[in-house]
Amino acid sequence: MHAKTDSEVTSLAPSSPTRSPRRPVYYVQSPSRDSHDGEKTTTSFHSTPVLSPMGSPPHSHSSVGRHSRESSSSRFSGSLKPGSRKISPNDASSRGAHRKGHKQWKECDVIEEEGLLEDEERDKGLPRRCYFLAFVLGFFILFSMFSLILWGASRPQKPKVTMKSITFEQFKIQAGSDATGVATDMISMNSTVKMIYRNTGTFFGVHVTSTPLDLSFSQIPIASGTMKKFYQSRKSQRSVSVTVMGNKVPLYGSGASLSSSTGTTTLPVSLKLNFIVHSRAYILGKLVKPKFYKKIECDITFDPSKLNVPISLKNSCTYD
Incomplete structure (x- = not known):
């Protein structure tokens, strides 16, 4: 048999003054997803009325409604985005x-x-x-x-010292006594020593000092003199004069041969002059300081007839 639809049943049913009770209407909610939009999912609900057939038992209506709701809810939940799903505790953990x-x-x-x-x-x-x-x-x-x-x-550019001469201005021997009162011959003398100092350094100057110039007789120092400090520039030279003198130096027994009634000796006297010249150069400030030493010894013979006459020392000195 051909099953009549609800619309046909409604149209064929005779109109009666008494209105029949309205049948429950069920809506099926179907989500429509926009397959072309990847970013958003829009859920639209289409309401489709579902009429319960005539003569259907009450439980059938409830079952249909319940089935429709379950299917719609499942479809609705399935249509949501993964980000908007309700996360279960296990998923959250x-x-x-x-x-x-x-x-x-x-x-x-x-x-x-x-x-x-x-x-x-x-x-x-x-x-x-x-x-x-x-x-x-x-x-x-x-x-x-x-x-x-x-x-x-x-180092090879050592200074050179050349002894020139010595001049005796005074050479006197007289009787006297020392500081303790012992009688002895005593000598007083005054002389001038001249020398030439030359700095051979090509790139440095030197500061020059010396030990005292000692003039001795029979190993007894009878006169002494000190050379003044000076600075000598590179590749230059100068003449240096030093006064060597002694005043009433006791000779004790050594001066017996020198004494005379006039107070001056008539015999030549052998003397010895010795001293050391110190030269120091300063290169690169005071970082490089080469030092030079020159030991000089001169054998001098004093001639009483040559008082105030320069005595040459050119061949009388040694330089170490």
Whole structure:
């Protein structure tokens, strides 16, 4: 048989003054998803009335309605976006664990990256310190070598001292007594020693001093003199005069042969002059200071007939 639809039943049913009770109407909610839009999912509900057939038992209506609601709710829940789904506790815990693990991995990556950066900085810092130390050490070595070269080059350029002459202005012997009252012959003399000092250095000047010039008779110092300090520039020379004198120096027994009634000796007197000349050069400020020593000894013979006459020392001196 052909089953009549609800619309046909409604149209064929005779109109009666008494209105029959309205049948329950069920709506089926079907979500419509826009398949072309990947970002948003719009849920639209289409309400379709479903009429309960005539003569259907009451439980059938409830079952149909319940089935319709369940199907619509399941369809509605299935049509939602994954992000808008209701997350179950298990899913939340797993996602939290995943995030926690991901965060821990991030922290490990950060720590590892910081360690690499520290290693790189350490690797970069070590060569810099090494370069600095190498530069300082190299500079010190080069400077030391340069200073050593200058010192070695200055050593052969020794100053030269040439003794010229000695002039006796006074040479007197007289009787007297020493500080303790012992009677003895005593000598007083006055002389001038002349010399030439020459600096042979080509790139440095020198500061010159000397020990006292001692004039002795029979190993007894009878006169002494001091040379004044001076500075001599490179490749230059000067004449130096030093006064050597003594006043009432006791001779004790050594002066017996020199004494006379006139107070002056009539015999030649052998004397010895000795002293040391110190020369110091300053190169590169005071960093390189070569020193030069010249020991001079002269054998002098005093002739009473040549008083106030210069006595040549050209061949009478030794230089060490």
